[in-house]
Amino acid sequence: MNLEQLFITPSWSMKLSPTNAVGISLNLAYQKFYAKGIDNFAGVSAYPANLTDNGHDSSTGWGVRLGWIGEITPDVKLGATYQSKTKMGKFSKYAGLFAGQGSFDIPENYGVGIAAKASPQTTVALDVVQINYSKVKSIANPIAGMGVPGNLLGQPEGIGFGWKDQTVFKLGVTYEYSKELTLRAGYNHSGTTIPDTEIAFNVLAPATVQDHVTLGATWTLANKGELSFAYMHAFSNSQTGATPQLGATPTTIRMHEDSIGIAYGWKM
Numbered sequence: 001m002n003l004e005q006l007f008i009t010p011s012w013s014m015k016l017s018p019t020n021a022v023g024i025s026l027n028l029a030y031q032k033f034y035a036k037g038i039d040n041f042a043g044v045s046a047y048p049a050n051l052t053d054n055g056h057d058s059s060t061g062w063g064v065r066l067g068w069i070g071e072i073t074p075d076v077k078l079g080a081t082y083q084s085k086t087k088m089g090k091f092s093k094y095a096g097l098f099a100g101q102g103s104f105d106i107p108e109n110y111g112v113g114i115a116a117k118a119s120p121q122t123t124v125a126l127d128v129v130q131i132n133y134s135k136v137k138s139i140a141n142p143i144a145g146m147g148v149p150g151n152l153l154g155q156p157e158g159i160g161f162g163w164k165d166q167t168v169f170k171l172g173v174t175y176e177y178s179k180e181l182t183l184r185a186g187y188n189h190s191g192t193t194i195p196d197t198e199i200a201f202n203v204l205a206p207a208t209v210q211d212h213v214t215l216g217a218t219w220t221l222a223n224k225g226e227l228s229f230a231y232m233h234a235f236s237n238s239q240t241g242a243t244p245q246l247g248a249t250p251t252t253i254r255m256h257e258d259s260i261g262i263a264y265g266w267k268m
Helices: 038-046
Strands: 002-009 011-017 020-034 056-071 076-083 109-117 122-131 166-176 181-190 209-222 226-241 253-263
Touching: none
Parallel strands: none
Antiparallel strands: 002 020, 011 020, 020 056, 056 076, 076 109, 109 122, 122 166, 166 181, 181 209, 209 226, 226 253
């Protein structure tokens, strides 16, 4: 299974006062998806011809993001953000997989944060973010009732991945080593997204990771352009559980991730 998402986010912001600013962004989203080799679920799908091996399908949608940042003291800033659920078009080729005949919206999230100067060169930031998976049926619907009319894959109340809402804690540090070089590090922790009774269906989406760390740096070049580097490592984590609807045999899923990013920015 493969899911890709692209966001284009035109934004507008303004200062309400010397110490307060607000902003709004339009989230324009594009998704691409395919699944193959999951024929075993055909017996619990309302539309088995649109369950698997149908190549790539895509959808588009939009939502909004709002933000505020305020300076409490010269060394302390507070911020808040809200992103609405991004309503997406349906994956019609996979109407027999996702609840609502292929519906797969992007969940809303909101959060608050504080950033404080620990020294003239060092800034420490803490964010708390809430992600509401429960408002997207194709993600949150449980496997309970599997095979019962009305609970088949693809139906409005059909099986989802059973994901729970998440509260995410983020800690970040920025250090201005020099006028040309800024160093960054971060740590992210969340709870368990997948209940143990939902493990079997989540072989398709084994989102078991709970902790990851990041490292990054930005160099300001002689032409005032900026070259940035980022690395993320999500620590391996496994979950084991038995899904009664698929028998009593325990299933174990495991996931880890690494990513590297490079970006170049310049002023027009």
